[in-house]
Amino acid sequence: MTLTLxxxxxxxxxxxxxxxxxxxxxxxxxxxxMTRLHALTKVDNLGxxxxxxxxxxxxxxxxxxLKLLCIWVFVQLSGAIVSQLVAQLAxxxxxxx
Amino acid sequence: MTPPFILEIAFVILILAIAVGTLVxxxxxTAVLLFMIYGLLIAIAWVRxxxxxxxxxEAAIGGGLTGMLLLxxxxxxxxSEGSGEEPGLxxxxxxxxxxxxxxxxxxxxVLSRPEVAPSLAPMVMDNLAQSALGNPVAAVLFVFRAFDxxxxxxxxxxxxxxxxxxxxxxxxxxxxxLRLYAEPSSILVFLAQLLPPIGIMIGIxxxxxxxxxxxxxFQGGTVLAxxxxxxxxxxxxxxxxxxxxxxxLLLVVGPVIFVAIGLLGFVVADAFLAYPADYAKPLIIxxxxxxxxxxGVTLGLLVAGPPDRIPQP
Numbered sequence: 019m020t021l022t023l024x025x026x027x028x029x030x031x032x033x034x035x036x037x038x039x040x041x042x043x044x045x046x047x048x049x050x051x052m053t054r055l056h057a058l059t060k061v062d063n064l065g066x067x068x069x070x071x072x073x074x075x076x077x078x079x080x081x082x083x084l085k086l087l088c089i090w091v092f093v094q095l096s097g098a099i100v101s102q103l104v105a106q107l108a109x110x111x112x113x114x115x
Numbered sequence: 116m117t118p119p120f121i122l123e124i125a126f127v128i129l130i131l132a133i134a135v136g137t138l139v140x141x142x143x144x145t146a147v148l149l150f151m152i153y154g155l156l157i158a159i160a161w162v163r164x165x166x167x168x169x170x171x172x173e174a175a176i177g178g179g180l181t182g183m184l185l186l187x188x189x190x191x192x193x194x195s196e197g198s199g200e201e202p203g204l205x206x207x208x209x210x211x212x213x214x215x216x217x218x219x220x221x222x223x224x225v226l227s228r229p230e231v232a233p234s235l236a237p238m239v240m241d242n243l244a245q246s247a248l249g250n251p252v253a254a255v256l257f258v259f260r261a262f263d264x265x266x267x268x269x270x271x272x273x274x275x276x277x278x279x280x281x282x283x284x285x286x287x288x289x290x291x292x293l294r295l296y297a298e299p300s301s302i303l304v305f306l307a308q309l310l311p312p313i314g315i316m317i318g319i320x321x322x323x324x325x326x327x328x329x330x331x332x333f334q335g336g337t338v339l340a341x342x343x344x345x346x347x348x349x350x351x352x353x354x355x356x357x358x359x360x361x362x363x364l365l366l367v368v369g370p371v372i373f374v375a376i377g378l379l380g381f382v383v384a385d386a387f388l389a390y391p392a393d394y395a396k397p398l399i400i401x402x403x404x405x406x407x408x409x410x411g412v413t414l415g416l417l418v419a420g421p422p423d424r425i426p427q428p
Contacts (some may be wrong), residue, residue: 019240102302 030072336410
């Protein structure tokens, strides 16, 4: 049982780290603001999501698991809203030019 | 070398790289962003050193509020740009000499540390039971070194008075011209409606849990200040005039209660800021609760900046 859980954690956290890496490469390599934002949201949703998912079996009781999930939800929330704000600003500046 | 050790070395190199980046960045805006990243990385470093209380403060102040203050300063500098004068040779020389002196002094201090680091930690842990608190950091702040904590809060007020004294005469007692970082848009208003209830709860929780676990008045107050600023930036609530009596009351209530409890120490215990044995915890919680409120309002107004307009009646 422990071995299965360990393998699950390793696989999920590694997959999450992969999305972090992919998102970082996207942020550095993509040509404009919108596509870069697209790369960043993948990090928030899938990258952090998979890492939190993988850490859930290791949480200290249900309260610890709930805290982990809350972290994910809040990062998603702030990420989504900041992306919207940046995108709005980028669109406005683009129209002015 | 074990793998975690290599990771830590890599982390330290990353921190140093960000620090160098902050120094060599040509644009003020870039430097401020790098400085905020630096603050967050330092916070992670404090967690690695098991100093969670310090990490929370660093993340809230170093990564958050200081960043906001500096961004406000950058915005203000941008307006006044265009004088474009290069500093003269004497100025450059003086600045360079000062930098070298400060670096040399710091370097000497860091490199000539004593063999065994002086530590009061064992004494704190021995006497922790007497303090009625479970968190040794809170015990140091409110019991063993309460006077330092009191002075810190007063310094915070002095800083706010310093900011206010930058106000032009005609605007004295008016409304701070909070620097707006974004045009209020529907999405920002949404965030400012959604987040404060959760944020206020977390702020109060941080102060409450501070008695036994990492947390405390400063961290909680910073979260409260952030929520207040969010609501003001989204223009859901107007920025208050600094002459309002209730604002002034909120600013001083924490330090005043703290001083009052301190003076009470003369009567019921035997010294300034000494707590009577049976009532130590309720008194500390009272002081901390009011301080949390005062710190929140002080930090919020610090970021809001000096008043620059008189409210329309």
